Amino acid sequence: MNKPSAIVIGAGIVGLATARALAIKGYQVTVFERNERSVGASIRNFGMIWPIGQPEGELYNRAVRTRAVWKEICLEAGIWHNEVGSLHLAYHDDELQVMAEYVTLNKANRNCDLLNPDEVLSKTDGVNTNGMKGALWSPAEMIVEARQAIAQVAQYLEQKHEVTFNWNTVVNNITHPAVYAGKQHWEADEIYVCSGADFETLYPEVFAEIEITKCKLQMMRFEAQPDGWRMGPSLCGGLSMIHYTGFQSAPSLKKLKERYQQQYAEYLKWGIHVMVSQNHNGELTIGDSHEYGLTHEPFNKDFINRMILDYLDTFTAFKNQHIIQNWNGVYPKMTNGQTEFVFSPESGVTIINALGGAGMTLSFGLAEEIIAGVYEIKTSPLAATK
Numbered sequence: 001m002n003k004p005s006a007i008v009i010g011a012g013i014v015g016l017a018t019a020r021a022l023a024i025k026g027y028q029v030t031v032f033e034r035n036e037r038s039v040g041a042s043i044r045n046f047g048m049i050w051p052i053g054q055p056e057g058e059l060y061n062r063a064v065r066t067r068a069v070w071k072e073i074c075l076e077a078g079i080w081h082n083e084v085g086s087l088h089l090a091y092h093d094d095e096l097q098v099m100a101e102y103v104t105l106n107k108a109n110r111n112c113d114l115l116n117p118d119e120v121l122s123k124t125d126g127v128n129t130n131g132m133k134g135a136l137w138s139p140a141e142m143i144v145e146a147r148q149a150i151a152q153v154a155q156y157l158e159q160k161h162e163v164t165f166n167w168n169t170v171v172n173n174i175t176h177p178a179v180y181a182g183k184q185h186w187e188a189d190e191i192y193v194c195s196g197a198d199f200e201t202l203y204p205e206v207f208a209e210i211e212i213t214k215c216k217l218q219m220m221r222f223e224a225q226p227d228g229w230r231m232g233p234s235l236c237g238g239l240s241m242i243h244y245t246g247f248q249s250a251p252s253l254k255k256l257k258e259r260y261q262q263q264y265a266e267y268l269k270w271g272i273h274v275m276v277s278q279n280h281n282g283e284l285t286i287g288d289s290h291e292y293g294l295t296h297e298p299f300n301k302d303f304i305n306r307m308i309l310d311y312l313d314t315f316t317a318f319k320n321q322h323i324i325q326n327w328n329g330v331y332p333k334m335t336n337g338q339t340e341f342v343f344s345p346e347s348g349v350t351i352i353n354a355l356g357g358a359g360m361t362l363s364f365g366l367a368e369e370i371i372a373g374v375y376e377i378k379t380s381p382l383a384a385t386k
Helices: 013-024 058-077 093-106 117-121 146-161 196-202 204-209 238-242 253-263 265-269 302-315 359-372 381-385
Strands: 005-009 028-032 086-090 113-115 134-138 142-144 164-166 173-175 178-181 184-187 190-193 212-222 234-236 275-278 284-287 291-293 323-334 341-346 349-353
Touching: 005 013, 013 028, 013 058, 013 146, 013 190, 013 349, 013 359, 028 146, 058 142, 058 146, 058 359, 086 093, 086 238, 093 113, 093 134, 093 238, 093 253, 113 117, 117 134, 142 146, 146 164, 196 204, 196 323, 196 349, 212 302, 234 238, 238 253, 253 265, 265 302, 284 302, 349 359
Parallel strands: 005 028, 005 190, 028 164, 086 234, 190 349
Antiparallel strands: 086 134, 113 134, 173 178, 178 184, 212 284, 212 291, 212 323, 234 275, 275 284, 341 349
């Protein structure tokens, strides 16, 4: 009996997660990627798998499942990963109050605690102790080096699940069951479009009709810290609590946000909240900002980087802040509150897109739900009648 076949367009994290979910369901999978390797938003991030940022329920469960898949793949494929957990640091009573409420609301389902300053210092000596009141601790967060891990996941899928990768192949048209790259074409039972905002090229009418934008973020990397120093947990400032929806259930968050709107108006204008992760080489990745619009300047704004570094100094104390790289990434995001865009524009074709910067945290779980048929996919009239 022949295997069912599937084509996946895009070899970023969403495409890889979709290819894996299809392969373990018995599909013969072929992935098409326009570049010779993944170079988009999937490698331009912290490498954080970040369940703490997701609200209780479907999204948190999806994040927990995604983390489990990441760990499974990393162990099988020998991919570096570090289960370091996270610390959100508090320097004001209102920040500590939100963290305390988070623990109260979530401790039954999540392993999290409110730490005093001494307990924080038992986990890391990379924090600014001046005025520190405590921190929210969660052991669930994991780090990979995205720049390597994304390519290594592709190799793993190729070797273990016999997924075929066609690199440097730009798919510019789809008419199910065929995808076209110039004069070449390939056919499959099912087609999945996982190429980020690039689906604008393949289905421009769909892109134009939905509530979607593009987010540009700026990030930096410090060189490895001296003497092999390790930071321990990934670190966050208080501004991260108003960025991640996982904190929205805390009653005091609204009041905290009001203070931030007064004290950090420019930070909120540019979507700045500051986090730090550390890779296997000891280098520190710092970011980020969020600018929204359909077209972005390719140039980084120096004042944004300086604002990020200024806020970083309020909660960290690193021995070396020499910047070795700075960059930007762009990803699609829904503007109507939806956490992803999953849509069938024609029979046999599914677009999976716009995870809004949470691809590393949610993709594996989401892809499993879609391929298992438990996720409700919206369809166009064309998909319903074709």
